[in-house]
Structure formats: structure tokens, C-alpha cells
Amino acid sequence: MEFEYFGAEDGETANETNNDFELEKQLAFFVVNFHMTKHDFEELTEIEKNFIMKEWENKVIFESTMMRNAVLNAEQNLNRKRNSRFIDLHKKRQKKADVNYTVNALQAISENEEQEGKGWIDRIYQANGLQKPKNKKERGKINGG
Secondary structure, eight states: OOSSSSSOTTSOOOOHHHHHTTHHHHHHHHHHHOOOOOHHHSSSHHHHHHHHHHHHHHHHHHHHHHHHHHHHHHHHHTOOOOOOOOOOSSSSOOOOOHHHHHHHHHHHHHHHHHHHHHHHHHHHHHHHOOOOOHHHHHHHHHHOO
């Protein structure tokens, strides 16, 4: 398992010196970053060590990316023009619609409209004390168009 961002070393260094202290380097890494004891470290397999180190790399990259985004967002909001909208750091994502439910609901509405007409829309506006919006033809008659 290779790291994408960390651990890339130049080929100029001698492999013998790197291998001499590899176990000690790994132990120091796990003690400092994960507060592991030597006994806990020795119980890990090489595969477990590699997965832990890869996830640590992903976590560090994610946190630094989020920090960068937060700083850039704050700077953008600080220097935004008057009366312009505030830019959110995290945007809410709309949930995916249930296709079956939507299709069934549209069928039920169409069947209801065929039987009863569109009077139900007028009743909703009346119940809420609102005026029904005018369509383009009605607005044209009012405006003289």
C-alpha cells in the first residue's frame, strides 16, 4: 500500500540506512499519533499498520482540505459586496426522490383531476385566505395587452 501524499522519498537515499530503523520509525509514528504502547504496536500485523497509516493520511488530507475551504469561504464572505448573499461552507443536498412514490402520486392526482376537475386548487387557496395567481392571459387582459 502506497501513500499518495506522505512517505514519498527520493531514490537518492540508501536503502540500507532506511531499513535499519524502519521498525523504530513506525513505533515512533504510532506512539506519537495514536498514543499506542509498544505492546499494542507489536500486536498489530503489517497489513493493519498499513491500513491505519493510510486512513491517517486520508484524515490529515481531509482535515487540511476542510480547513483550506473554511478559510477561503471566510475570506470570500468577508470581502463580499454589499447586499450580496452569504456563502455557506456546507451546502445542503436535496434527497433523491422516491420514483415509485412520485409516479403513483402523479397518477392519483391526474385521475382525481379527470373526475373532479381542478377545483381542489381553488379550495386550497380559499382555505388559506390567498388569491389564486393569475395566468398570462388574465394578466394580459388586466394590463391591456
